[in-house]
Amino acid sequence: xxxxxxxxxxxxxxxxxxxxxxxxxxxxxxxxxxxxxxxxxxxxxxxxxxxxxxxxxxxxxxxxxxxxxxxxxxxxxxxxxxxxxxxxxxxxxxxxxxxxxxxxxxxxxxxxxxxxxxxxxxxxxxxxxxxxxxxxxxxxxxxxxxxxxxxxxxxxxxxxxxxxxxxxxxxxxxxxxxxxxxxxxxxxxxxxxxxxxxxxxxxxxxxxxxxxxxxxxxxxxxxxxxxxxxxxxxxxxxxxxxxxxxxxxxxxxxxxxxxxxxxxxxxxxxxxxxxxxxxxxxxx
Amino acid sequence: xxxxxxxxxxxxxxxxxxxxxxxxxxxxxxxxxxxxxxxxxxxxxxxxxxxxxxxxxxxxxxxxxxxxxxxxxxxxxxxxxxxxxxxxxxxxxxxxxxxxxxxxxxxxxxxxxxxxxxxxxxxxxxxxxxxxxxxxxxxxxxxxxxxxxxxxxxxxxxxxxxxxxxxxxxxxxxxxxxxxxxxxxxxxxxxxxxxxxxxxxxxxxxxxxxxxxxxxxxxxxxxxxxxxxxxxxxxxxxxxxxxxxxxxxxxxxxxxxxxxxxxxxxxxxxxxxxxxxxxxxxxxxxxxxxxxxxxxxxxxxxxxxxxxxxxxxxxxxxxxxxxxxxxxxxxxxxxxxxxxxxxxxxxxxxxxxxxxx
Numbered sequence: 001x002x003x004x005x006x007x008x009x010x011x012x013x014x015x016x017x018x019x020x021x022x023x024x025x026x027x028x029x030x031x032x033x034x035x036x037x038x039x040x041x042x043x044x045x046x047x048x049x050x051x052x053x054x055x056x057x058x059x060x061x062x063x064x065x066x067x068x069x070x071x072x073x074x075x076x077x078x079x080x081x082x083x084x085x086x087x088x089x090x091x092x093x094x095x096x097x098x099x100x101x102x103x104x105x106x107x108x109x110x111x112x113x114x115x116x117x118x119x120x121x122x123x124x125x126x127x128x129x130x131x132x133x134x135x136x137x138x139x140x141x142x143x144x145x146x147x148x149x150x151x152x153x154x155x156x157x158x159x160x161x162x163x164x165x166x167x168x169x170x171x172x173x174x175x176x177x178x179x180x181x182x183x184x185x186x187x188x189x190x191x192x193x194x195x196x197x198x199x200x201x202x203x204x205x206x207x208x209x210x211x212x213x214x215x216x217x218x219x220x221x222x223x224x225x226x227x228x229x230x231x232x233x234x235x236x237x238x239x240x241x242x243x244x245x246x247x248x249x250x251x252x253x254x255x256x257x258x259x260x261x262x263x264x265x266x267x268x269x270x271x272x273x274x275x276x277x278x279x280x281x282x283x284x
Numbered sequence: 285x286x287x288x289x290x291x292x293x294x295x296x297x298x299x300x301x302x303x304x305x306x307x308x309x310x311x312x313x314x315x316x317x318x319x320x321x322x323x324x325x326x327x328x329x330x331x332x333x334x335x336x337x338x339x340x341x342x343x344x345x346x347x348x349x350x351x352x353x354x355x356x357x358x359x360x361x362x363x364x365x366x367x368x369x370x371x372x373x374x375x376x377x378x379x380x381x382x383x384x385x386x387x388x389x390x391x392x393x394x395x396x397x398x399x400x401x402x403x404x405x406x407x408x409x410x411x412x413x414x415x416x417x418x419x420x421x422x423x424x425x426x427x428x429x430x431x432x433x434x435x436x437x438x439x440x441x442x443x444x445x446x447x448x449x450x451x452x453x454x455x456x457x458x459x460x461x462x463x464x465x466x467x468x469x470x471x472x473x474x475x476x477x478x479x480x481x482x483x484x485x486x487x488x489x490x491x492x493x494x495x496x497x498x499x500x501x502x503x504x505x506x507x508x509x510x511x512x513x514x515x516x517x518x519x520x521x522x523x524x525x526x527x528x529x530x531x532x533x534x535x536x537x538x539x540x541x542x543x544x545x546x547x548x549x550x551x552x553x554x555x556x557x558x559x560x561x562x563x564x565x566x567x568x569x570x571x572x573x574x575x576x577x578x579x580x581x582x583x584x585x586x587x588x589x590x591x592x593x594x595x596x597x598x599x600x601x602x603x604x605x606x607x608x609x610x611x612x613x614x615x616x617x618x619x620x621x622x623x624x625x626x627x628x629x630x631x632x633x634x635x636x637x638x639x640x641x
Contacts, residue, residue, distance in 0.1 A: 182374035184362045185339055186388040186440050196387070200378045 155223030171205015322487035325497030573624025
């Protein structure tokens with residue numbers, strides 16, 4: 001009986017396993033294979049020589065990696081701070097207005113990221129919506145706040161807000177009201193309630209939201225291309241350049257592998273560190 | 285615990301109105317230091333609103349609450365020297381038993397070693413094994429969680445400890461055990477307990493005084509025996525258990541045969557006679573009693589050592605009679621039954637008293 005159930009389990013898992021194998025694992029293996037090839041070849045049949053990795057180290061690509069990770073981290077922290085009150089409101093205060101807010105935020109996802117970022121460029125650029133009107137009315141122009149580092153972080157915050165907001169709201173909605181009330185009754189200040197009750201009990205939502213935004217932001221390039229005018233070149237941009245203009249598949253693959261390794265390590269570390277069941281008190 | 289000692293808690297003309305509904309109608313109450321007061325009422329009587337105001341989770345619309353001479357209804361809940369055991373217990377699921385108990389001490393910045401020592405002491409007080417200190421809340425049974433919640437409240441060392449029906453979710457036997465433990469704990473700690481419940485039984489077992497609430501007002505505030513023997517209204521009488529009512533108009537009560545002495549005592553009075561089913565006794569055809577009743581048995585129920593009968597009187601009124609098993613009515617359903625009681629067992633609720641309620 002038990003053996004049959006186990007076999008049935010395997011059978012049921014087979015389609016999804018096959019799908020993941022083909023669409024997730026296979027491309028990664030392919031990229032991993034290419035990353036070991038001599039540079040500028042287009043086949044996997046050469047003798048592996050890992051020369052692409054040497055190029056990654058020697059050509060200063062680490063700067064792009066560092067910038068990407070730094071900006072992703074910064075965007076994640078900023079998102080945590082600005083989404084917390086909003087998510088708290090959605091989970092505990094707004095009631096029916098939460099639905100309006102949810103639809104509003106989700107609707108932005110219907111329009112492609114690139115188009116929305118172009119919208120910001122048109123709004124902020126010299127002679128654009130803001131500066132143009134300002135100069136028309138006052139006769140004084142000013143430089144566009146575009147093509148620099150901070151505007152890229154702004155773009156990341158703007159684009160990935162929903163990926164922080166919704167998991168956070170979900171996390172906060174799991175904080176029982178009576179636990180907050182009991183803490184208050186036992187003498188906790190607002191800050192103590194936040195630190196002792198809200199943050200630990202909403203931790204699953206915080207983890208999921210942070211991980212999502214960090215991973216997505218670390219692999220982003222549209223923000224730096226459109227808003228940043230390549231003031232900072234992100235690692236994802238470098239990967240794309242290597243595959244397209246550079247016609248150097250092994251280099252692109254090696255860069256991709258470095259990014260995958262770093263982000264994968266961070267994600268696995270965070271997930272293993274954050275025992276979600278224990279945090280939720282589900283573990284017995 | 286005499287009436288002359290100053291009250292620890294004084295509630296003065298407390299009113300709470302929601303949009304178009306008045307939950308509390310200017311209630312007054314003095315609670316003595318060290319008292320175990322139970323506030324009893326059916327759901328919707330305002331008892332939950334009252335306790336929420338007393339602990340600071342709600343604001344009164346009018347009136348004031350004084351704790352040892354300090355007005356506290358204007359003080360936020362986290363600054364009040366009182367705390368509450370929640371109906372849901374509201375234990376922190378992400379903290380261990382020990383951390384839960386230590387929580388109020390941690391907030392005050394008590395050193396970890398001292399906190400732990402106090403938590404272990406409280407585990408002893410609540411008769412929980414000391415190794416529960418590091419247990420997770422989810423590993424505790426219902427009764428153990430109950431004790432952890434109590435320990436956490438005691439760690440706070442409140443002036444008054446409020447309870448919001450904390451036993452209502454437990455099974456009967458555990459509830460009975462914990463009722464006695466609570467009363468015991470009250471005696472040992474000497475703290476003032478204010479206990480909200482819809483179960484009069486619970487209130488009777490534990491409390492020094494019972495305050496019965498109805499529709500946002502106190503109907504009667506008195507020790508259990510007095511409420512039982514001398515209810516001020518039909519509502520209180522019925523709330524205290526099954527009871528027979530007979531209208532008394534100018535000394536005459538249809539369906540009740542009065543002895544000469546009883547007639548004289550009740551002459552000219554108007555109100556409601558309340559008679560508990562268990563204070564009635566079986567009478568023979570010639571037997572005499574101050575008050576006697578005759579009817580036909582329509583139903584019988586076995587209640588352990590007692591038997592309860594329902595009988596219909598000649599006036600058509602239903603009456604409940606409870607007798608010991610050895611005094612069972614021969615013939616059971618359909619048999620004629622004659623019962624009676626002394627005048628002292630029948631409590632008269634005077635007309636005015638009930639009309640006011």
